[in-house]
Amino acid sequence: MKITKPILVLILLAAAIALPLMTESYFITVAITILTFMSLALSWDMMLRTGQLSFGTAGFFGLGGYAGIIAVADSGVDPITGIIIAGLVAGIVSLVLGMAILRLRGLYFAITTMALASVFMVIIRNIHKISGGPSGKVVQNTLFNYDSNKVYWFMLGIAVVTIIVSEVFQRTRIHFAIDSIRADETVAKSHGVNIYKYLIFVFVITSIIQGVIGATYALQYGFVFPESSFSAHYLLLPIAMALVGGIYSTVGSVIGAIILGLSSEYLKLIMPYGHLIIYGVIIVVVVLFLPNGVYGAVKDIMGFRKRRLEER
Numbered sequence: 001m002k003i004t005k006p007i008l009v010l011i012l013l014a015a016a017i018a019l020p021l022m023t024e025s026y027f028i029t030v031a032i033t034i035l036t037f038m039s040l041a042l043s044w045d046m047m048l049r050t051g052q053l054s055f056g057t058a059g060f061f062g063l064g065g066y067a068g069i070i071a072v073a074d075s076g077v078d079p080i081t082g083i084i085i086a087g088l089v090a091g092i093v094s095l096v097l098g099m100a101i102l103r104l105r106g107l108y109f110a111i112t113t114m115a116l117a118s119v120f121m122v123i124i125r126n127i128h129k130i131s132g133g134p135s136g137k138v139v140q141n142t143l144f145n146y147d148s149n150k151v152y153w154f155m156l157g158i159a160v161v162t163i164i165v166s167e168v169f170q171r172t173r174i175h176f177a178i179d180s181i182r183a184d185e186t187v188a189k190s191h192g193v194n195i196y197k198y199l200i201f202v203f204v205i206t207s208i209i210q211g212v213i214g215a216t217y218a219l220q221y222g223f224v225f226p227e228s229s230f231s232a233h234y235l236l237l238p239i240a241m242a243l244v245g246g247i248y249s250t251v252g253s254v255i256g257a258i259i260l261g262l263s264s265e266y267l268k269l270i271m272p273y274g275h276l277i278i279y280g281v282i283i284v285v286v287v288l289f290l291p292n293g294v295y296g297a298v299k300d301i302m303g304f305r306k307r308r309l310e311e312r
Contacts, residue, residue, distance in 0.1 A: 035155045059116030060093075065086070066229060080143075087211045095200065132224075158216060244260055244286045244287070256294065260279075
């Protein structure tokens with residue numbers, strides 16, 4: 001019997017929900033990490049669909065982490081409220097910045113967004129009373145008091161919401177607008193697409209997602225530190241996942257996150273001191289020989305087989 005796509009999605013979601021009940025804490029921690037970077041990869045890919053290459057992922061991730069920790073430590077709110085506040089802070093900052101930097105295009109936009117993490121980090125390091133300065137900031141009230149099962153389910157909820165947002169971007173009028181902007185802005189504008197409005201909308205939504213993820217990650221462990229919170233790791237790994245899985249799609253980022261997340265943990269176990277070399281080789285090989293990513297390659301193979309069957 002053929003399994004329809006909605007049924008398959010429900011089966012996978014049920015399996016994901018039940019995962020903590022069937023495995024050990026180590027694998028739950030790995031799953032949380034995979035979900036974290038999967039959501040970051042999706043948010044980066046959503047902005048890429050507009051044709052704008054954004055390198056601001058680490059910046060808004062770190063900003064969200066600090067906003068969440070500061071809200072919980074100084075305002076006395078609970079961690080979940082702190083995460084919501086972090087999302088709002090990231091959204092407001094991205095809206096203000098987007099009004100200026102989204103006038104830029106191509107390499108200029110990419111370089112400007114790349115500088116955001118450094119700019120945010122310099123500001124954070126110099127507001128000692130609020131952020132703790134170079135020493136970072138610690139909070140006692142962590143997310144679910146270190147209960148990894150609850151943290152996993154919470155992160156799974158964020159990942160599911162991110163996937164839904166990505167699918168909305170692919171299946172509504174937004175899809176046609178951002179695709180036309182990526183293809184040719186002049187043509188899109190001549191057809192009545194408000195380019196500036198859509199770019200700001202996507203930039204703000206993706207920044208909110210990154211801020212929420214950053215706050216969740218920070219409050220899970222209960223501390224933030226400038227160099228680690230704004231690390232390029234939170235930019236480069238999501239980009240690698242999206243490229244390996246296949247850009248301009250929801251499924252591609254999901255597949256890429258699972259492949260690279262699991263392979264990274266496996267390589268750490270068998271090659272503690274050389275796993276990054278093999279990890280890098282895997283990424284290079286996939287990008288070189290599968291330019292459309294793993295998901296794109298699978299689609300090409302399925303399309304080829306379908307054509308062969310129709311010819312018969």
